[in-house]
Amino acid sequence: MRLLFAGTPAPAAVALRALAADHDVVGVITMPDARGKRGRTLHPSPVATAADELGIPVYKTATLKDEATAQWVADHNADAVAVVAYGALVPATAFELVRYGWINLHFSLLPSFRGAAPVQRSIEAGADQMGVSVFVIDAGLDTGPVLGSQVIDVPERATTGEALDILAEQGATFFSDVLRRYANGEITPELQREDGISHAAQLSPAEGQITWSLDAETIDRKIRAFTPDPGAWTVTSEGLRVKVLAASPTGAIEGDEPGAFTLIDGQLVVACGDGALTLESIAPAGKKPMSGDAWLRGYRGEQRFEDRS
Known part of the structure; x- marks a missing residue:
């Protein structure tokens, strides 16, 4: 299949490489260069870097709604645009620019966890299964007809970062195969189910604050869901953010x-509403990551984390 590709972060770059190996990817759309977490230097997106390495032309834009982008897409005469976490909505005016439409790889088993943070919200909710779905983008938010879904085994206590690595790798292969079979007429798009719909809103840094009155299992899921970004955090009774x-x-x-926290068997343990959590690795504000027990041995304040910012 002759494809354009739209994506931005590292998981999307994995998909780009897989598609480029099996299809004719003639151009890539990605977000403009952005500053890293530290410093003022602009850096290309992981997708832009991968495209450069593959020798594929790159078009950088923060929106798909302008005429210049529409013309760029039309000029490439692609069969479809493969989309993986591009970072902006596809306008309805763009749907007819390519024969098979804009086809998205989404990191959940639709219609569950529609939205910007499906992996994070799946982990936070303690979902029984994780996987990927390939669907044709329509005017709704991840509501388009599905071309295929695949359950993917993810370790029970995986973080978002760990789960995304697995989903991206296996999902990329699945995506490539679905596109091939769709172009060959082997797949018919199916409307999404009306039951089991849930939504996965983007995570905010403020939402990462830990509420210790919740049970340990719920807090554990939150920490894993918010790792590596935007991060789960708490504050001591003295106001030190950790x-x-x-x-x-x-x-x-x-x-x-x-x-309340203490040292038990050489580890930092925090009481929860039900059960407790061992904090294996933490990063106090302004300091590098360290083990919880190493931090506690040098801590001199009241041994309590507060549910406040």
Whole structure:
């Protein structure tokens, strides 16, 4: 299939490489260069970098709604535009620019977890299954007819970063195969089910604050869902902000209120509303990551995390 590709982050770059190996990818659309977390230097997106390495022309734009972008798409005479986490909505005016439409690889089993953060929200909700779906984009948010879905095994306690690596790799192969079969007339788009619909809104940094009065399992899912970005965090009773990088549920701390922490068997353990969490790796504000016990040995304040910012 003669394809254009639209995507931006690292998981999308994995898909681009897979499609380029099996299809004729004639151009790539990606977001403009952006500044990294530190410094003022502009960096190309992972997709732009991959396209350059593959020798594929790159078109950088923050919107798909302008006439220049529409003309660029039309000029390439592609059969379809393959989309993976581009970063902006596809306008209805663009649908007819290519024969088979704009076809999206989404990191959930639709209609569950429609939206910008399907992997994060799947982990946060404790979803029984994870996987990917390939669908034809329509005017709704991830509501278009599905060409195929695949359940993908992800470790039970994977973080978002770990899950995305697995979903991106296996999903890319599935995406390439679905596009081939669709072009050959082997697949008919199917409307999404009316039951099981859920939504996956983007995560905000403020939402990453831990509420210790919740049970340990719920907090553990939140930490894994927010790792690596935007991160789960808490504050001590003195107001020191601490990012939680890795944790695991453990037995309850007898008699301690939620948020109280102590050293048990050489590990930093925090009481929760039900159960407790061992904080294996943390990053206090302004410091590099360290083990929870190493931090506690140098901490001199009240041993309590608060549910406040």
